[in-house]
Amino acid sequence: MERCSHASAIINGDSTSPTLVVIGGRDKKNQLVNECLLFDSITTGQYSCRKIPLPESVTGRYSHSLTAVTMSPNCVWLVIVGGCKEFEWKDVGGGKEEPMVTFITDTNRLIMIIELVYSEAGEWIVQSVLDGNDLTSKNYQEKYQSYSKTRTWWMDQQIEYPTEREMKLQRYIQSLHQDLQVAHESKVSLQEALVEANKQVKGDDSNDIMSSVLEEMRQEQEKLIKEKQIITG
Template identity: 40%
Template sequence: MRRGAGGMISFEHDGVHHLLMIGGLGSKPAVQLPHYKYIEFPNGNWRTNEYSMYNLSSRKWSNPSIIGQCITPASYFITEKINNTRAVLFGGGETDDDNEDTAANNIYILEISISTVFWQCIKKLEAIDQWPVGRNRHAGAIIITGSGSPMLVISGGCNNSTNALDDCWIFNITQHSWIKLDVPHSVSKRRSHSLSVFIMSPHCVWIITVGGVVTTGTFVTNPNIVMLTELGVYTSPAAVFSLELIIRL
């Protein structure tokens, strides 16, 4: 199926590199594969949870087996690689079993092999207050330092409206817990943007945020401004602070 707005992960197996493509939005599938779902929208687009693996050496496609609770048909989520066999997926526009469209806030941990993908779905419990709202068109990156658990940082996006959300969160992948970061609006209030991180030291991470949209038709005022948010990450997940720097290119 030809599609965009999905996820892609690269990994290596026995010296051969592969790409794993997940979900997305696109044209009518020529073939609807078993074990996957395909949802048609009134405008003729289709949303799917189909995923395919591409062998960069043989240039052949395959469809690995599903184990666990796979994502429903979704698009505009983020997929970030943790290591060569693990990845994390968050959010996106999803279509449920009743064909209802919603902005999701589930976390999925993926364990990837050459023939199977194991899915672990982590949902918000009622007793938990610290959890981001559902969203799509957000941005994210993985933070891995030598001092502790890998973390996923996300910012912005939009939910059931087209206006940008104004928040930034860090997810501890080992403890399955979220912490909301206090960052400037200029960093977090945007959607359809790009985000990356630089590991300056085990206790210092820079977040780089570029571009994006604030409201429909209103782009970030100056696309040549890069926001660097310096995070102090210590042994306690709560000990996270931020400092905004602005670089004009």
């Protein structure tokens, strides 16, 4: 299980808990880890781990990238890109060694897609593995277009668009927020002005004026707050 420079992604299905997929990497001896692991039910704390058989052209790499694209409720495409295929220490003289890496440049391996489907047995299985040649074929283009239409429809079902009434309520609530903000700012400004005026006016009249104005502002704010509670309640 010890590894580094691997790639991982989360698979989210329509009727499954999140699953973590891990591909490739290097072990503590800097050897390639040619395997793909699936960790089921990772959010429950009682996950299980199993290996998924994949060709070495997919798993035999490190420092690569991996992303999971949900094509339908029960189909996920794992897109794996780039990486390195070898790691070794080279003697550069003077008793020194430097790490030497070999990047993947083969166009057939540079970008690959693993098609996973959720089976009736309740587990993810490999449906197909597509390399560079497959990605330029007519069959792939037709498959992608078919999945793309399904994915667009499925994603639209996940979005809850607001109704016209909900949009009107939202706009009205925003308007109330603005009115409350203006009322608050006006109250603060008025308080400052009254305090300044109070310094210049002597007698009990100044206190009466301030109390009267502040009471009017308080009533106005309470009115706006009640309107908001009625709308949102």
